[in-house]
Amino acid sequence: MSFVNKVLVAIGSGLKHVFLVKRFTLRYPQQRSVLYGDGYKYDPKEGVGIAGYRGRHILFTDKCTGCSLCFIMCQGISTAIEMIHLENIQVPVNKKSNFPQIDYTKCVYCGFCVDACPFYALVESNEYEIDAYDRESLIFTPEQLAIPPKTPKGTYDIEYEGGAHHRA
Amino acid sequence: MSTLTISVGPQHPGSGHFRLIVTLDGDRIVDAIPDPGYVHRGEEKLAEYRNYIQNIPHFERMGLHDANNMMFAYVNAVEHLMDLKVPERADYIRVIMAELNRLIAHLYYTAITGIFVGHSTMFMWPVGDRELFIDLAQMIAGQRVSYAFILPGGVRNDMPEEVKKKAEKACDYFEKRLVEYDKLLMNNPLFERRAKGVGILTKQDAIRLGVVGPALRASGVKFDVRRNDPYSVYDRLDFDIPVSNDGDTWARVWVHMEEMKQSMRIIRQALKQIPTGPVKVNLRGQVRVPPGESFGRAEASRGEISYYLVSDGGRFPYRLRVITPSFRNMIAMPYVLKGMVLADMPPSYWSLDYWPVEADR
Numbered sequence: 001m002s003f004v005n006k007v008l009v010a011i012g013s014g015l016k017h018v019f020l021v022k023r024f025t026l027r028y029p030q031q032r033s034v035l036y037g038d039g040y041k042y043d044p045k046e047g048v049g050i051a052g053y054r055g056r057h058i059l060f061t062d063k064c065t066g067c068s069l070c071f072i073m074c075q076g077i078s079t080a081i082e083m084i085h086l087e088n089i090q091v092p093v094n095k096k097s098n099f100p101q102i103d104y105t106k107c108v109y110c111g112f113c114v115d116a117c118p119f120y121a122l123v124e125s126n127e128y129e130i131d132a133y134d135r136e137s138l139i140f141t142p143e144q145l146a147i148p149p150k151t152p153k154g155t156y157d158i159e160y161e162g163g164a165h166h167r168a
Numbered sequence: 169m170s171t172l173t174i175s176v177g178p179q180h181p182g183s184g185h186f187r188l189i190v191t192l193d194g195d196r197i198v199d200a201i202p203d204p205g206y207v208h209r210g211e212e213k214l215a216e217y218r219n220y221i222q223n224i225p226h227f228e229r230m231g232l233h234d235a236n237n238m239m240f241a242y243v244n245a246v247e248h249l250m251d252l253k254v255p256e257r258a259d260y261i262r263v264i265m266a267e268l269n270r271l272i273a274h275l276y277y278t279a280i281t282g283i284f285v286g287h288s289t290m291f292m293w294p295v296g297d298r299e300l301f302i303d304l305a306q307m308i309a310g311q312r313v314s315y316a317f318i319l320p321g322g323v324r325n326d327m328p329e330e331v332k333k334k335a336e337k338a339c340d341y342f343e344k345r346l347v348e349y350d351k352l353l354m355n356n357p358l359f360e361r362r363a364k365g366v367g368i369l370t371k372q373d374a375i376r377l378g379v380v381g382p383a384l385r386a387s388g389v390k391f392d393v394r395r396n397d398p399y400s401v402y403d404r405l406d407f408d409i410p411v412s413n414d415g416d417t418w419a420r421v422w423v424h425m426e427e428m429k430q431s432m433r434i435i436r437q438a439l440k441q442i443p444t445g446p447v448k449v450n451l452r453g454q455v456r457v458p459p460g461e462s463f464g465r466a467e468a469s470r471g472e473i474s475y476y477l478v479s480d481g482g483r484f485p486y487r488l489r490v491i492t493p494s495f496r497n498m499i500a501m502p503y504v505l506k507g508m509v510l511a512d513m514p515p516s517y518w519s520l521d522y523w524p525v526e527a528d529r
Binding site for chain 1: 217218219221222223224225226289296303306307308310311314316322324325326327328330348351352353355356357358446447448449450451452
């Protein structure tokens, strides 16, 4: 093939996509991609995790004993977890009322705090939209972590026929 | 003869904070001296104060879109010293994740090659197609880039069964796309004139300088850790190692393109062969490594990465030495860049797949 021919082939392969192939850009706030599962969990008896997206944590304050294992694990990774004392939550398993507080300006979402918890008290959810106008709002207290997030379900999945695009 | 010395960088000349001191005679490059160290974080020293699990998120940050391969060599070293045999299913999941990572990293490489030769479409397409494999990796490991997924004893969670169907579809789709990439970039005469015969690294130089990875294979040396020193289940999988004898910029991009095809081949085979069973050895409590020394290596997307681990039996490693592929490829830069015009420097510099964060660690 000559020089001109090859250039035309290159331009043609690009031009085809302007008219023929559907594109797979998501119009994000209205459309969301589907996440598998409902968050990463860990089964300390079996010693394996349960597949899922690793987003914002959920703390079950009725199960947390305040043992600080998540805090100790996080000390070597991102120092995002801090144990704080709360008067208003009284749980029989947690005599001293110590609960983890997570600073999302530092958290790297590795999920090793979930792996460290032997009491099924800490899991991760599908929530990935954690935003605020100031840094203080990103520090989640145990009460805030206890509330499960209300993330809208993803409605768009990738379809591969006729070029990859999102199916409604 | 009067020359001009200019400083390319350190504010993000291409892939990160790194400086290249280039001496010019007119428009020709007389000398190019790499000046690394701007993103040095002391990962090796940090590792001495963290236990074997806490080290995982730290070492991943060397090559973020190659995170799984960064950890593969680490777990090889740790498991060798612990004398630990991981379940077979875990091995296959590791290989699938490693090859998905290779695809993600190579697609990023292709995209940046495109933008460095001024080809915006070739930047947009690979970045878009990369999302397919990121979606797959996210389904398995739960994160888009920083997986923290493989750890001593296996992998963190089981692979969902839906991955099989989705991965087949993504591979089918992407194979068609690679034909279009060839039309748009590899056989495009405008790119051929920019890349063919430019930035030649001879076979002798590549061996003498200790270059690794795709840059070595593009210079005609058939060396791949997956084949020459098989780890995990790579010895049971059938794949080719693309080798080119040209050693120029075009050949290095071509090797990356061919490796993507081989990665898809490996993923398809691994998904067929994968057995059922447990995915992790339940180690109970902290990972304790008996005293001793071990060496683990793996083929990351940029080349061979190796860890040298010395343990004294404690909670933390006594010493953990990391040698990354980018660090070993950096020394080839003066040899590759000498003699070319300055306008050809960005694509040739990038064709070595140099990643400052990984090199400085």
